[in-house]
Amino acid sequence: MSTPSAVLESDKSHTLSSAQQLELYYWMRLTRTLEERLVALYRQTKVVGGLFRSLGQEADAVGSAYALERRDVMSPLIRNLGSMLVKGATPLEILRQYMARGDSPTRGRELNIHFGDTERGFIGQISHLGDMVPVMAGVTLSFKLRGEDRVGLVYVGDGATSTGAFHEGINLAAVQRCPLVVVVENNGYAYSTPTYRQTAAENFVAKAPGYGIRGVREDGNDVLAVYQVTRDAVERARAGEGVTLVELVTYRRKGHAEHDNQSYVPPGERERWAEENDPIDRYRRILGQNGVAADELAGVDARVSAEVDAATEEAERSPMPEARDALLGVYAEPPAAAELWFRRDVDAAVDRHERPASWGTYDG
Amino acid sequence: MAEVTYLEAIRQGLFEEMERDPAVFCLGEDIGAYGGAFKVTEGLMERFGNHRVIDTPISEAAIVGAAAGAAHMGMRPVCEMQFIDFVSCGYDMLTNYVATARYRAFLPCPMVVRGPSGGYVRGGPFHSQNPEAAFLHTPGLKIVYPATASDAKGLIKAAIRDDDCVLFFEHKYLYRRIKETLPDGDHVVPIGKARVAREGRDVSVITYAATVWKALEAAAQLEKEDGLSVEVIDLRSLAPMDDEAIVATVKKTNRVMVVHEDTVTGGVAGEITARISELAFEWLDAPVRRICAHDVPLPYAPVLEDFVLPQTADIVRGLRWLAAY
Numbered sequence: 011m012s013t014p015s016a017v018l019e020s021d022k023s024h025t026l027s028s029a030q031q032l033e034l035y036y037w038m039r040l041t042r043t044l045e046e047r048l049v050a051l052y053r054q055t056k057v058v059g060g061l062f063r064s065l066g067q068e069a070d071a072v073g074s075a076y077a078l079e080r081r082d083v084m085s086p087l088i089r090n091l092g093s094m095l096v097k098g099a100t101p102l103e104i105l106r107q108y109m110a111r112g113d114s115p116t117r118g119r120e121l122n123i124h125f126g127d128t129e130r131g132f133i134g135q136i137s138h139l140g141d142m143v144p145v146m147a148g149v150t151l152s153f154k155l156r157g158e159d160r161v162g163l164v165y166v167g168d169g170a171t172s173t174g175a176f177h178e179g180i181n182l183a184a185v186q187r188c189p190l191v192v193v194v195e196n197n198g199y200a201y202s203t204p205t206y207r208q209t210a211a212e213n214f215v216a217k218a219p220g221y222g223i224r225g226v227r228e229d230g231n232d233v234l235a236v237y238q239v240t241r242d243a244v245e246r247a248r249a250g251e252g253v254t255l256v257e258l259v260t261y262r263r264k265g266h267a268e269h270d271n272q273s274y275v276p277p278g279e280r281e282r283w284a285e286e287n288d289p290i291d292r293y294r295r296i297l298g299q300n301g302v303a304a305d306e307l308a309g310v311d312a313r314v315s316a317e318v319d320a321a322t323e324e325a326e327r328s329p330m331p332e333a334r335d336a337l338l339g340v341y342a343e344p345p346a347a348a349e350l351w352f353r354r355d356v357d358a359a360v361d362r363h364e365r366p367a368s369w370g371t372y373d374g
Numbered sequence: 375m376a377e378v379t380y381l382e383a384i385r386q387g388l389f390e391e392m393e394r395d396p397a398v399f400c401l402g403e404d405i406g407a408y409g410g411a412f413k414v415t416e417g418l419m420e421r422f423g424n425h426r427v428i429d430t431p432i433s434e435a436a437i438v439g440a441a442a443g444a445a446h447m448g449m450r451p452v453c454e455m456q457f458i459d460f461v462s463c464g465y466d467m468l469t470n471y472v473a474t475a476r477y478r479a480f481l482p483c484p485m486v487v488r489g490p491s492g493g494y495v496r497g498g499p500f501h502s503q504n505p506e507a508a509f510l511h512t513p514g515l516k517i518v519y520p521a522t523a524s525d526a527k528g529l530i531k532a533a534i535r536d537d538d539c540v541l542f543f544e545h546k547y548l549y550r551r552i553k554e555t556l557p558d559g560d561h562v563v564p565i566g567k568a569r570v571a572r573e574g575r576d577v578s579v580i581t582y583a584a585t586v587w588k589a590l591e592a593a594a595q596l597e598k599e600d601g602l603s604v605e606v607i608d609l610r611s612l613a614p615m616d617d618e619a620i621v622a623t624v625k626k627t628n629r630v631m632v633v634h635e636d637t638v639t640g641g642v643a644g645e646i647t648a649r650i651s652e653l654a655f656e657w658l659d660a661p662v663r664r665i666c667a668h669d670v671p672l673p674y675a676p677v678l679e680d681f682v683l684p685q686t687a688d689i690v691r692g693l694r695w696l697a698a699y
Contacts, residue, residue, distance in 0.1 A: 083447075118479045128446060134479040138470050144439025147469065151440055152447035155425055156397065175467070185431060272608035340477050340513050342537035344614070347513070351652075 024077075024241040026234070028300070034076060035234050035297060035307065038068040038290050039314045041092035042099050047318050048108055052268055056326070057108045059121040064089035065195055066263035067229070071165075072096055073236030074193050074258065077244050078163055083149050085142040087165040089195065089262070091123055096131035099123075103320055105325035112331035127277030139170035143179030143192065150188035150247075161247045163191040163240070169200025170210050171217065180253065182223045189247035191240065192255045195230065197262035202274040213354045218255040230258030231289040234296065261287065333359060378556055381549040383523040384414055385487075386431045386556070387530035390454065392422050395450060398534055401428040411456050411606040412549060414588030426485050434463035439488060442472050442539075445485045450534055455489030458543060459503040473514030486533045488542035491519070492584055492635055493667075493683055495547050502637035504583075509541055510613055510645065517612040518565055519543040521586035523541055523554045526565025530608050533688035536565060545584045552587070561664060566611045568619035574605030578623040580646055582609040585684060587605055589633055592689035602697055612642055620646060621654045628659040629696050639668035660699035667693045 026034070045063050052061045064071060071092030078084055086093045091104065093215070094291045099115075106114035106140040108122055115125035116134075126134035133149065135142050146164035170176050171194060183190045192212040198205055211217060217226025224246070228239040236258060243254035265272045272280070294307060337347045353359070380385065392398045399422075400415055406429040409416030430437050434455060441451035455461045461468070468487065475481040476685040493502035509515050510679050516538055520526040524542065535538035571586055575697050579589040586608045593604035607623050609616060624630055632643040632648060643664040668682045 041589075116445070116478055116480075124478070126479050126481065130483070133443075133446065134483070136474070136478075138466055141435075141471050143465060144433075144436040144467065145446075146437060148440030148443025148445075149447055150443075151428075152437060152444040152449050155449070175439065176436050177437060178431070178433035181431055182433055182436040184441055186428070200395040201390070230383070241430075250650055342476065 014372070025236050026237065028302070031234075031297065031300065031303065032236070032306070032310065034072055035293060036310050036314065037072040037076070037092055037096050038233065038293065039311055040101070040288060040317070041068045043071065043314045043318050044104060045091065045096075047322055049268065051105070051109065051322070058110045060110070061108070061268040062088045062266075064123055065250045065263035066283060066288060067195065067260045068092050068369070069193055069233035069293065070193075070230035070236050070258040072132055073233040074163065074240040075347060076237050077240035078161065080131060081159070082161045082163065082244070083128070083133060083146075084125065085133045085135060085146050087135060087167060087170075087195070088123065089167070090165050091177070091199070093165065094123055096133065098127070099132065099320035102324055105321055106328050109325060110330070111325065111328035112335070113328050116255055117335060118331035138175070140166060140173030140175035141181070141363065142166070143176050144182065145179075146190055147179045147183035147186070147188055150183065150190040151186055152319065153189055159248065161189045161191065161244050163244070165193045165195060167200060167267045168194065168196045168205050168214065169203065170261055172208055180182055180221055180223070181254070184223045184253050187250070187252040189250070190271070191243040191252045193240065193251060193259045194255060195260060196257055197260045197267070199262050199275075201266040201270075212304070215255060215257040215258060221253070221255070223253040223255055224251075225255040225257070227257040227259065230260035231287050231292060233289060233293050236331045347356055376505045376555070377548050378523055379525050379553050379554040380520075380523040380545070381412065381414055381529060383527035383556060384530050384544060385418075387527040387534075388418060389421070390560070391531055391534040392418065392426065395534075397448060398452065398679050399426040399428065399444075400452045401412050401455065402429050403430055403432055403456045405429060405454050408555065410454060411508055412525050412546065414544070415454065415602075425459070434460050434583050435467050436466035439471060441485045441487075442467065442475065442483050445483045446475070446481050449651040450484050452486045452534060455487060455672045458489035458491040458505060459500045461487065461489065461541075462504055462508075462692065465508070468509065468515065469512045472511045475514075477514060478537065482537055483539050484537045486530070486542050487539065487585070488530070488533075488544060490553060491547035492547055493679060494584060494635075496674060496676060496699040497672075498677060499545075500673040502672045502679075503631040504543070504634070506543055506612055510642055513686065514538070516540040516565055517543070519545070519583045519606050519612060520610055521545070521548070521571070521583050521661070523552060524556050524561070525569070527556055528561045529565065529610065531562045534584060535562070540565065543583065543654050547584050548587075563610070566614040566616060568616035569608045569610055570605065570619075572604065573610040574580055575603040576603065576627055576629065577629040577631065577693050578605045578607060578621060578627045578691065579633055579680040579693070580607045580609065580623065581633050582603070583614065583635060584631045585635050587688045588684065589689055591686040592693060595669060595690055596693055600694065600697070602658070602693065604693060615646070615649070617649060620649060624650055624654040625657045628657055630658070630662045631665060631689070631692050631696055632662060633665045633684060635667060635683060637669050638664055639669050641666055663692060663696060665689055
C-alpha cells in the first residue's frame with residue numbers, strides 16, 4: 011500500500027491560526043504518548059482487557075474531530091482516541107477506563123475507549139462494526155427534526171463498510187438529508203484482512219455516488235488536509251447539503267490489538283510507513299517550515315508527558331468497582347436487577363482466583 | 375362511547391401521545407401517506423406532517439438504530455416493523471446496541487418497536503411469527519403483548535412514556551376482530567402488571583395475546599360441560615414479568631397450564647414454568663404443563679396451520695387432564 015495519489019476535490023479555504031496549528035500537534039502528541047503509557051500499563055497487567063493502538067493514524071483522528079464544534083456530536087471507533095481527546099475526553103478517563111476502575115466513565119462496565127458523553131458530544135461505540143452509522147443517522151435526524159444547528163460525524167473503518175448496518179445507515183441518512191459526515195478510515199487492514207479482500211471497489215469514496223451523496227478522498231496522514239476536507243464536509247452538512255463520505259487513507263502500524271503479531275503484513279511495509287509517512291513527523295516538518303521553533307514543540311511534548319504522568323498516578327489510585335454495582339441501571343425502572351438466590355448474603359463472587367487448570371481434574 | 379377495535383385503540387394511543395409530546399415521532403416502512411400495511415398509522419401523517427411520520431427505506435436495522443440515536447438526543451421514536459417477523463433484521467441493533475445503552479454508556483433509549491405479530495391468519499412462515507422469546511433473554515428490553523383493545527391503548531401509551539426501549543407486539547388476528555368501549559381520559563396501563571381475565575377456583579391458565587381468547591373460550595366450555603372453574607391470567611407484559619400474579623394464581627388453584635402461540639421449545643412458557651418451580655413448588659398439586667405451537671416453522675395451508683398452533687380444543691383437553699391429575 012502506498013500514500014494516496016488521487017486526492018479528489020478538497021476545499022483548502024479553512025485557515026487555522028498558529029495557535030490552532032500548535033493545538034493540533036498537542037492532540038496528536040497526547041494521543042501517542044497516552045497510548046505508549048497504556049502499553050506500559052498493559053505489560054504490567056493493569057490494563058485488564060485488550061489494548062488498541064492508533065499509531066500512525068493520529069492525524070486522521072485529530073484533524074477530523076477538530077473540524078467539529080462543541081455542540082456537534084461524534085461517534086468514534088476503536089482507533090479514534092485522538093478524536094475523543096479533541097472532543098473533551100481526558101487522559102484520566104481513558105486510563106481509568108482501560109484499568110476497569112470504579113470511577114471510570116462506564117464504572118467498569120465497558121472496555122477501552124468505549125464510552126461517551128452527550129454533553130461533550132461523543133457517543134460510545136459498540137463492538138459491532140457499522141452499527142454506529144444508523145445510530146448517528148438518528149442523532150442527526152433529531153437535529154434536523156428540531157431545526158438545531160448541529161452536525162454529526164461517524165467514524166467507520168474499511169472493514170465496517172462491508173456490513174449491512176453501514177449500508178442501511180448511510181442510505182437512510184442520505185435519503186433524509188441528515189447533517190452527517192461519514193468518515194471512512196482506510197488503514198489497510200481490518201484485523202488481518204487487507205482492503206482488497208474487503209471490497210472490489212477501487213476505493214471507498216467510489217461508494218458515495220451509489221448513495222447519491224458527495225464523496226471526497228484525502229491523505230489521512232496530513233493533519234491539515236484532514237482538517238480541511240472534514241471541515242468542508244461539516245460546513246456543507248450544516249448548510250443543509252446532506253451527507254458526505256470522507257475517505258481518509260492511512261495505515262495501521264500496529265496489530266488489530268496489542269496481542270496481534272501482524273504475521274500477515276508483508277515485510278518492510280510497516281517500517282516504510284513509519285519512516286516515510288509518520289503523521290507526527292510530517293506535521294513537525296510542516297510546523298518547522300511555518301516558523302514554529304523546535305523548542306516550542308519540545309515544550310508541548312514535555313507538557314503532554316507531565317499530563318500523562320499526573321493522570322496515570324491519579325488513575326492508579328482509583329478504586330475498583332463495587333461488585334453489586336453490576337446489578338444497577340439496566341433499566342430506568344426497576345433501578346436494579348434482583349440478586350440471584352445463590353448470591354444473597356455473599357460478600358464476593360469468588361473466594362480465591364479460580365483457575366481453569368483445576369477444572370475437570372477431580373482427584374478425590 | 376362507541377366501541378373501538380384493537381387496531382383503532384393502538385392508533386388512538388399513538389395519536390394522543392403525539393398530541394401530548396412533540397418529542398414523539400413515528401418511523402417505518404409505508405407508514406406515512408399509505409398509513410401502514412395494516413393502516414395502524416392511517417391519518418397520522420395528515421395530522422402531524424411527514425417530519426413526524428417518516429417513511430423509511432426497507433432497513434429495519436437502520437430504523438431501530440436511528441430511533442436509538444434520536445432517543446439519545448431526547449426524542450421518543452416509535453418504530454413500526456411492517457410485520458414483526460422482520461424485527462430479526464434489527465435484532466443486532468436491538469440486543470447489542472439498544473438494550474445495553476443505558477447500562478454500558480448511561481445513554482437513555484426511550485423508544486418503542488411495534489408491529490403486527492402472530493398467526494391464525496394463514497400468513498405462512500414469514501407473516502405469522504411470535505418472536506417475543508428471542509428478546510425475553512436480553513436484559514435491557516421490555517416486552518408487552520396486549521390481548522384487549524383497552525390494554526392495547528393503555529400499553530402503547532405506557533410504552534411511549536417509558537424511559538427504556540419497549541417492544542410492543544400487536545396481534546394481527548385481534549386487530550379488527552375484537553372491540554370494546556375504552557375507558558375515558560388518559561388511559562395508561564402500567565407495564566409489568568398482569569390481569570385476571572377470568573376468576574376461577576380449580577385450574578389456572580397463564581397466557582397472553584391471542585391465546586387469552588382461546589383460554590377464555592375453553593374456560594366457558596369447561597364451566598358449562600364439566601362444571602370446572604378455570605382462572606385465566608393475561609400476563610400483558612412479558613418483561614418485566616408479574617411474578618406476584620403468577621404465584622397468586624398457583625396458590626389459588628394449585629394446577630397450572632401455561633399457554634402461548636409461539637413454539638414450545640425455548641418459549642416464554644418454559645420461563646414461566648421455571649419461575650413457578652422456584653417460587654411456588656410446594657403449592658402445586660400437579661405438574662405444570664405447556665400448550666404451545668409445535669416446533670416447526672408456521673405453515674400456510676389452513677389444515678397445517680391449525681394443526682401446528684394451539685387451539686381452544688387443545689386447551690380444553692389439557693385442562694381436563696390437569697383437573698383430573
